[in-house]
Amino acid sequence: MIEKKTVPMREQPVEQRIKNFDEVALGYSEEEAIKESERCLQCNKKPCVSGCPVNIEIPEFIKFIRERKFQQGIDIIHQTDSLPAVTGRVCPQEDQCQAVCVLKKSGEPISIGRLERFLADWEQKNNKTIKKQNITKNLSSKIAIIGSGPAGLACATDLAKIGYEVTVFEGYHKLGGVLTYGIPEFRLPKDIVEKEINLLKNLGVKFMTNILIGRVLTIKDLFELGFKAIFIGAGAGLPKFMGIPGENLNGIYSANEYLTRTNLMKAYLFPQYDTPIKKAKNVLVIGGGNVAMDAARTAIRLGAKNVYLAYRRSEQEMPAREEEIVRAREEGVKFMLLTGITKYFGDENGFVKQAQCIKMDLKEPDFSGRRSPVPKQGSEFILDIDQAIVAIGTTPNPILQKTTPELKTKPTGEIITNEFCMTSIPGVFAGGDIVTGSATVITAMGAGRKAAYYIDRYLTNL
Numbered sequence: 165m166i167e168k169k170t171v172p173m174r175e176q177p178v179e180q181r182i183k184n185f186d187e188v189a190l191g192y193s194e195e196e197a198i199k200e201s202e203r204c205l206q207c208n209k210k211p212c213v214s215g216c217p218v219n220i221e222i223p224e225f226i227k228f229i230r231e232r233k234f235q236q237g238i239d240i241i242h243q244t245d246s247l248p249a250v251t252g253r254v255c256p257q258e259d260q261c262q263a264v265c266v267l268k269k270s271g272e273p274i275s276i277g278r279l280e281r282f283l284a285d286w287e288q289k290n291n292k293t294i295k296k297q298n299i300t301k302n303l304s305s306k307i308a309i310i311g312s313g314p315a316g317l318a319c320a321t322d323l324a325k326i327g328y329e330v331t332v333f334e335g336y337h338k339l340g341g342v343l344t345y346g347i348p349e350f351r352l353p354k355d356i357v358e359k360e361i362n363l364l365k366n367l368g369v370k371f372m373t374n375i376l377i378g379r380v381l382t383i384k385d386l387f388e389l390g391f392k393a394i395f396i397g398a399g400a401g402l403p404k405f406m407g408i409p410g411e412n413l414n415g416i417y418s419a420n421e422y423l424t425r426t427n428l429m430k431a432y433l434f435p436q437y438d439t440p441i442k443k444a445k446n447v448l449v450i451g452g453g454n455v456a457m458d459a460a461r462t463a464i465r466l467g468a469k470n471v472y473l474a475y476r477r478s479e480q481e482m483p484a485r486e487e488e489i490v491r492a493r494e495e496g497v498k499f500m501l502l503t504g505i506t507k508y509f510g511d512e513n514g515f516v517k518q519a520q521c522i523k524m525d526l527k528e529p530d531f532s533g534r535r536s537p538v539p540k541q542g543s544e545f546i547l548d549i550d551q552a553i554v555a556i557g558t559t560p561n562p563i564l565q566k567t568t569p570e571l572k573t574k575p576t577g578e579i580i581t582n583e584f585c586m587t588s589i590p591g592v593f594a595g596g597d598i599v600t601g602s603a604t605v606i607t608a609m610g611a612g613r614k615a616a617y618y619i620d621r622y623l624t625n626l
């Protein structure tokens with residue numbers, strides 16, 4: 165008889181975790197992972213594999229866990245996923261592989277993400293390294309990757325594995341993109357990301373930090389330096405604002421700045437670290453995605469008394485992962501659903517002191533397929549706040565396009581590519597959020613891998 169329920173994963177208790185930035189989910193022990201793996205039916209048709217954007221051979225790695233062959237298990241994952249400790253933690257498995265697991269018809273699906281995380285953590289604990297593939301080609305070409313987020317890292321890994329000389333240029337002083345500066349420590353510990361990147365360094369990938377392409381060097385300079393192909397994985401890090409009165413008041417942040425200060429600059433450890441962050445009492449977060457949940461949960465940990473989350477639609481339309489919504493609620497975030505913000509009021513020193521909110525009704529679906537919010541006239545109300553964090557999305561930074569005008573982009577800033585991931589400039593490829601707009605870690609990785617495949621074909625004239 166197959167157990168209907170998944171093996172639960174241990175977590176820090178709520179009352180403890182809201183006072184620290186340590187990881188909330190604690191992972192499976194060996195026994196728990198083996199017990200969960202024993203629920204897998206090893207289906208012939210493997211629907212879970214087609215549900216995974218990078219097609220990890222899920223039943224195979226689960227079989228190896230069952231047999232306690234953890235090295236073989238993680239080797240399977242590495243064939244298609246270079247950041248399993250990351251994806252095992254942050255992938256929306258509930259909408260992907262787990263959504264199509266056959267066990268879902270009669271109970272809970274296999275916890276594929278937790279099992280993936282178990283193997284990846286086992287690998288890190290045991291200081292394993294990733295094997296290079298058999299190099300069959302004589303490859304001396306140098307390839308430049310712009311950006312060290314999931315798209316850039318996945319592209320770099322695949323190209324290095326087949327023997328290319330790969331250099332990653334990163335604008336920040338730390339590697340990892342959103343994994344390092346966006347997603348908070350309590351969801352994705354930074355030492356896990358660092359260790360995962362160190363595994364890639366063992367493949368021979370070179371990393372150059374503090375080099376913003378478009379400012380320090382241009383795309384043309386990279387070709388002159390001898391790079392034969394370039395991959396742009398520069399993400400979509402430019403925050404959007406609402407453009408409403410009072411938005412320039414002090415105390416109103418983009419989620420991007422707020423999370424970068426806390427994660428990358430470790431502001432929560434100020435004054436041990438140099439970057440301060442205002443610890444507010446009444447915080448308003450605007451948005452309903454993972455970024456909004458991360459900002460709200462960070463504000464709780466920084467000691468806010470009230471954290472309100474205003475979202476224009478209902479919970480059903482929220483793009484955030486379900487488990488993050490649940491955790492945000494457990495931690496005390498007050499959800500203000502069907503609520504928009506129309507203006508802010510400041511005090512005599514220019515600091516935000518109130519937000520004017522308005523209730524919304526949902527009408528016909530808009531271009532995104534979600535029902536569109538329409539303000540309810542006369543339903544305005546005032547909320548006392550001393551901080552607001554705007555998490556309504558991001559767009560690509562225009563710096564590359566400005567310094568390379570022949571690089572074609574959409575009016576909204578995303579780089580245009582063809583079916584071979586190539587941009588309007590021959591030899592320049594792109595993928596991840598810079599092409600699709602804000603998406604997910606695994607889709608960015610999938611795009612990086614696809615581009616690596618076409619870069620190899622381009623350089624070998626296939």
Ligand SMILES: Cc1cc2nc3c(=O)[nH]c(=O)nc-3n(C[C@H](O)[C@H](O)[C@H](O)COP(=O)(O)OP(=O)(O)OC[C@H]3O[C@@H](n4cnc5c(N)ncnc54)[C@H](O)[C@@H]3O)c2cc1C
Pocket residue numbers: 254255256310311312313314315316333334335336339340341342343346347348375376377378397398399400401423454455458485561563564595596597598602603604605606608
């Ligand atoms: C707070 C937050 C939470 C999220 N939570 C989740 C989640 O739970 N699950 C999930 O799947 N996805 C999540 N996402 C989305 C996911 O992180 C992104 O879709 C993914 O990181 C995109 O990868 P990327 O490589 O395209 O870009 P990025 O991760 O943005 O990396 C781009 C990198 O390029 C660098 N760069 C930019 N321009 C230049 C330049 N000109 N020169 C050199 N370097 C440059 C940047 O500094 C950055 O390091 C979240 C995003 C945020 C912001």
Ligand code: SF4
Pocket residue numbers: 203204205206207210211212213222223264265266267274276
């Ligand atoms: S669909 Fe579910 S039960 Fe079937 S092989 Fe995949 S994980 Fe196992």
